[in-house]
Amino acid sequence: MKITFLGGAGMVTGSKYLVEDKGTKILVDCGLLQGDDSIAYHNWDQLPLDPSTVDALVITHGHIDHTGYIPLFVKNGFRGPIYCSHATKEVCAILLVDAGSLQEDRARNHHAAPLYTKDDALFALQFLKAVDYDEPITVKSLQVTLIRSGHIIGSAFVAISDGREKLLFSGDLGRPEQPILKAPPYIKEADYLVLESTYGNRVHEEDDPEKMLNDAINETVKRDGIVVIPSFSVMRTQTILYYLYQLREKKQIPDIPIFLDSPTGIAITNLFCKFTEEHTLPSDICSAIFNIATPTPTVQESKKIDRMTHSAIVIAGSGMAEGGRVPHHLEQFIIDPKNTILFVGYQSRSTRGRFLVDGAKEIQIYDKTYPVRATIKMIHSLSAHADEQEILTWLSHFEKVPKRVFLTHGEPASSQALKKMIEQRLKWDVLIPAYDQSFDLG
Ligand SMILES: [Zn+2]
Numbered sequence: 001m002k003i004t005f006l007g008g009a010g011m012v013t014g015s016k017y018l019v020e021d022k023g024t025k026i027l028v029d030c031g032l033l034q035g036d037d038s039i040a041y042h043n044w045d046q047l048p049l050d051p052s053t054v055d056a057l058v059i060t061h062g063h064i065d066h067t068g069y070i071p072l073f074v075k076n077g078f079r080g081p082i083y084c085s086h087a088t089k090e091v092c093a094i095l096l097v098d099a100g101s102l103q104e105d106r107a108r109n110h111h112a113a114p115l116y117t118k119d120d121a122l123f124a125l126q127f128l129k130a131v132d133y134d135e136p137i138t139v140k141s142l143q144v145t146l147i148r149s150g151h152i153i154g155s156a157f158v159a160i161s162d163g164r165e166k167l168l169f170s171g172d173l174g175r176p177e178q179p180i181l182k183a184p185p186y187i188k189e190a191d192y193l194v195l196e197s198t199y200g201n202r203v204h205e206e207d208d209p210e211k212m213l214n215d216a217i218n219e220t221v222k223r224d225g226i227v228v229i230p231s232f233s234v235m236r237t238q239t240i241l242y243y244l245y246q247l248r249e250k251k252q253i254p255d256i257p258i259f260l261d262s263p264t265g266i267a268i269t270n271l272f273c274k275f276t277e278e279h280t281l282p283s284d285i286c287s288a289i290f291n292i293a294t295p296t297p298t299v300q301e302s303k304k305i306d307r308m309t310h311s312a313i314v315i316a317g318s319g320m321a322e323g324g325r326v327p328h329h330l331e332q333f334i335i336d337p338k339n340t341i342l343f344v345g346y347q348s349r350s351t352r353g354r355f356l357v358d359g360a361k362e363i364q365i366y367d368k369t370y371p372v373r374a375t376i377k378m379i380h381s382l383s384a385h386a387d388e389q390e391i392l393t394w395l396s397h398f399e400k401v402p403k404r405v406f407l408t409h410g411e412p413a414s415s416q417a418l419k420k421m422i423e424q425r426l427k428w429d430v431l432i433p434a435y436d437q438s439f440d441l442g
């Protein structure tokens with residue numbers, strides 16, 4: 001077997017790993033580069049790979065940095081099966097269509113052609129083929145197995161074997177202790193491991209998200225204010241709803257309206273009660289938990305929220321307050337000191353969310369500048385990625401030392417720190433591949 005790193009090398013987004021063996025070609029993940037224009041621009045670069053020559057795509061999970069290039073890959077000639085778990089197939093059906101619309105919006109704003117359209121995304125969905133966990137599938141000379149992995153709903157490790165060597169992709173590695181998802185299982189052996197390193201140089205803070213949510217809500221209710229929670233639609237939104245359910249059951253927060261104001265968030269939340277084997281929520285109360293919020297799919301319903309005059313909680317996209325419905329709510333609510341804007345995830349550089357958590361006194365929304373008078377808060381501990389210590393603990397359960405670990409999906413400083421740590425603690429062979437670099441395995 002041979003592996004070539006066509007994305008996710010030296011950076012967090014754009015995961016694409018080509019596995020070749022005796023004329024068989026499999027691309028593991030087909031992610032979009034995400035970030036500011038200087039990064040996203042490179043999605044237009046020609047890949048050193050003709051999509052029509054690839055036998056199959058295999059997808060670890062539904063996040064756009066692992067799937068968002070699929071519509072373009074199909075547009076450019078790929079016609080094979082796209083293997084993924086049952087839940088990932090449905091997550092992709094929601095997120096890729098949304099990504100197509102976002103590409104069209106972005107193109108309109110830049111007066112340019114879109115990278116791909118909503119119709120391209122819809123066309124690509126027909127190639128998705130859901131497979132069961134732990135059931136090997138054969139792609140010419142290679143065997144591929146998905147193993148449930150506990151990063152988001154539907155996420156999987158991908159094992160590829162040529163009959164002699166086993167290559168394992170971690171995808172994104174989930175955390176051992178998380179409120180609603182099963183922990184990632186330990187893997188006992190692989191000859192080669194492609195491991196993510198997003199938080200390879202960090203240990204997550206141990207703040208108590210339920211308590212922070214409780215405090216932010218009660219402080220805001222005392223002022224009769226509104227709590228706006230900009231949230232990511234997959235996992236984070238459902239985790240917040242779970243905590244709100246717990247707080248309300250314990251009567252720690254008052255019975256104020258809660259709105260789930262995100263069409264994508266609503267669609268993904270509905271998948272949770274369908275795929276109950278993916279998480280730890282009892283099926284009989286799954287819908288009770290998610291029914292705690294009133295879904296507001298239409299723009300009219302969303303606009304009504306802005307006319308609320310008493311306390312309410314609004315969960316809306318996007319998580320970094322860049323797009324979706326959050327900017328509209330901020331226009332209304334950020335200027336009033338009785339309100340709270342509560343961020344619940346990592347805020348990338350140059351995003352509106354990052355400016356706000358860094359203490360901006362005013363903020364631009366569309367064409368206008370608004371004074372920041374609302375309280376800005378942030379819960380740090382809700383990451384879906386294992387941190388440095390959690391990665392090392394997961395690795396320590398391998399019973400056979402891999403011949404080599406390839407570190408991907410991390411900024412250079414993060415991958416370097418993790419490389420050093422694995423070399424020192426476990427004495428394993430670790431390599432950080434460069435873009436388009438190939439390695440023979442075996
Ligand atoms: Zn992910």
